[in-house]
Amino acid sequence: MKFADNKSLWRWAIILGGLAITMLILWNTYIFFNKLKETERKNVEEFVTAQKDIINSGIDEDQNLGDLPLEVLGNTTNVPIILVNNVGEIETRNIPDHIANDSLRVQELIKEFASENEPIEFSLDGEVFTTTYHGNSSLITKLKYYPLALVLILFLFGAVIYFFYRSTKSSEQNKLWAGMAKESAHQIGTPLSSLVGWTVILRDSDVDPTYVNEMEKDIKRLQTITDRFSKIGSTPDLIKTDIVAQTLESTDYISSRSSKMVEFNIDVPDQPIEVHLNPQLYAWVIENLIKNGIDAMKGKGQIDVFLKADVHNVYLRISDTGKGIPKKLWKEIFRPGFTTKKRGWGLGLSLAKRIIEDYHSGKIRVLESKKDQGTTFELMIKKA
Known part of the structure; x- marks a missing residue:
């Protein structure tokens, strides 16, 4: 008990430690993001200041508005910039030519930049001479998605750990x-x-x-049960068996020991059909399905056993007239430990699935089920 408690404490400690590390990384990323954004804004402000100094120094009015500031500032920034002067002329920097030459796209960028960063205005003689709009650099744009990518990676890592733990526990x-x-x-x-x-x-x-x-x-029956239990956990031997005869033998045994209020209808082919089978485990599956059907009918109703074959496979259908199974539980009922009974371990159908699918390479499923009308299970096994 103490070992289990310590194991649980270690598990929670690892989970909380992982969350703390994640929050620390995200917080530092946020701080770094803000500082980088602040640095880029200062670069743009220097750009505007250079513009102001050059204009105040008495540059000829015919000089291109953006050329001299760009020469002063050089290539010190990779921030995309759009300048709009007082007469509506537009200059761009660090924006691809195919976008810069598209006036509609430039107008969209101006609105986008204004929403990302507050525009910087340069006034001359009390009037706004230029307005500088700047967006986020490619580095900041990529950095915005870093926390999301980090959370996604941690989520996937957590999912892998969870499924590994779950599979280990199941094993x-x-x-x-x-x-x-x-x-x-x-x-x-x-x-x-x-x-x-x-x-x-x-x-x-x-x-x-x-x-x-x-x-x-009954002693022979107990010997069969003992043989079945001894085979659990090990790969059983499959022998070429007539599935028709084996099905009749299994259903006859359980029908002879069931209530007279349960009517059995058996419909199987007249000729033998050979499959690779473990007779004891196959009989266990049939008995489990029939007993579940009798329980669903509360000991009164009809059990139908129908066997047919095509070129490659054999199909066995076992139907009851019980209360039915909701469709959302059709797959859930095969999960180990799942049961709708007050007294039950929830192992019958999970063992049946393992016997048919893992040992016999077949399939088992709920073929049909209707409320208060009954359920039909179908087994599929390949012919020999």
């Missing part, structure tokens, strides 16, 4: 269930051997043979 649970199943098989084996011995003694005694026969059937 541990699978090992636990497999261990429990094998141990159960081992524990059942001892009294089962004793029961076999007692049936031999009873046969030699003056006991009605039909009683002994029924006992032997």
Whole structure:
């Protein structure tokens, strides 16, 4: 318990530490962004000051408005700049030619720059002589998306850790269930051997043979269950088997031990159909599906078992007339631990899925289900 608590504390410490580091990086990025933006504005202000000094020094009015300030300032800034003088003339700097030559696009840039940064006005004799609009440099533009990229990377990293943790936990649970199943098989084996011995003694005694026969059937059944449990967690052997005969054997066993209020309708082909199968595990799947159907019908209703085949595959459908399954749960019911019963471990359908899909390379799904009308499960297994 103490180990589990420490493990949980370490997990939370790592999560909180990661969040703290993320916030620190984002905060420093924000500060750096503001300082860089401030530096660029100072560069633009120097540009405007140079303009002012040159104009105040008595430059000939015919001189191009932007040429001399650009020469004074040189190439010290990569900030995109648009200058608009008092008569509406426009000069641009650090703006591509194809945009600078498009008057409509320049007007759009003026509005965009004004929203990004406050325009700088240069007044002469009490009147605004030029207005300088400046945008963000390519560095600042890229830097704006850095926090978003960082958060996205951290989110993806967190998602990878989460799914890794989840898969690890699922793997541990699978090992636990497999261990429990094998141990159960081992524990059942001892009294089962004793029961076999007692049936031999009873046969030699003056006991009605039909009683002994029924006992032997149930002992055989327990041996089958023990065999199934012992196979969990290991890859079972698949042998070429007649799936028609195996389906009839499995359904006959459970129908003979079900309530008389449950009607069984079995529809299978007359000729054998061979598939690579583990008979014990296949029978377990059929019994699980039929028992779930009987539970859904509350012990009263109809179970239909229908088997058909095409050129490549064999299809088994098991239907009941129970309460049905909501469509949103059609996939959820195969998840280990999921159950709608008050008493249940939620392992039956998850084991059925594992047996059919992992061991037999087939498919199992809810084919159809309607409220208060019933559910149909479909299994698909390839022909041998």
